[in-house]
Amino acid sequence: MQGDVAARLEPMRRRHVRACAEIEQVLFAGDSPWPAAAFHSELDLGGHYLVAVDGSVAGGDEHVLGYAGLAVMGKRGDYETSVHTIGVRPEHQGTGLGKALLRAVLAKADELAAPVLLEVRTDNDSAIGLYEKHGFRRLGLRKGYYQPSGADAYTMRREAITGERQEDGR
Numbered sequence: 001m002q003g004d005v006a007a008r009l010e011p012m013r014r015r016h017v018r019a020c021a022e023i024e025q026v027l028f029a030g031d032s033p034w035p036a037a038a039f040h041s042e043l044d045l046g047g048h049y050l051v052a053v054d055g056s057v058a059g060g061d062e063h064v065l066g067y068a069g070l071a072v073m074g075k076r077g078d079y080e081t082s083v084h085t086i087g088v089r090p091e092h093q094g095t096g097l098g099k100a101l102l103r104a105v106l107a108k109a110d111e112l113a114a115p116v117l118l119e120v121r122t123d124n125d126s127a128i129g130l131y132e133k134h135g136f137r138r139l140g141l142r143k144g145y146y147q148p149s150g151a152d153a154y155t156m157r158r159e160a161i162t163g164e165r166q167e168d169g170r
């Protein structure tokens with residue numbers, strides 16, 4: 001992984017949630033940032049959630065640099081997934097962490113041979129660029145999707161990558 005710190009990815013644990021919710025407040029002010037309870041319920045539902053942490057420091061929620069989460073719907077052989085959230089602390093953006101997090105959750109979708117859906121603000125050029133480079137295409141427009149800002153969203157979809165192996169990786 002690139003970056004200005006020795007970041008590593010690991011599964012999101014309950015101890016990371018407070019930091020993730022704090023980062024959400026910074027990144028998504030005006031667009032209903034997720035509170036800690038939202039992260040907890042995604043973990044309860046068995047979502048595939050990852051954090052990027054500063055690998056030079058052992059433990060502690062203050063060292064979370066970014067996070068990403070993939071929700072898995074459906075059943076074996078017919079999964080559909082959705083990138084529910086992805087964010088990197090502003091001071092660490094542009095260093096490769098978002099790409100690493102996205103690739104890690106997409107690898108999970110690929111294990112399940114599942115398509116991936118997401119919503120992104122229509123004015124979020126960096127995120128749209130990142131998604132397009134990873135095989136997402138615009139499906140449609142959702143007017144006023146983000147609240148309370150009223151910002152519009154594109155729905156984007158990445159088709160399933162079907163290989164020889166399709167397994168239940170939940």
Ligand SMILES: CC(C)(COP(=O)(O)OP(=O)(O)OC[C@H]1O[C@@H](n2cnc3c(N)ncnc32)[C@H](O)[C@@H]1OP(=O)(O)O)[C@@H](O)C(=O)NCCC(=O)NCCS
Binds near residue numbers: 089119
């Ligand atoms: C979107 C976000 C997660 C990306 O993470 P990041 O660590 O900043 O991104 P990276 O450094 O990994 O950059 C990866 C890619 O972003 C894309 N990108 C970055 N800035 C871009 C820009 N201005 N225009 C187009 N593409 C851009 C490029 O595809 C880049 O890949 P490249 O380095 O191969 O060219 C991060 O910027 C973020 O947290 N933004 C605020 C929260 C947010 O908008 N989340 C997405 C909600 S849908």
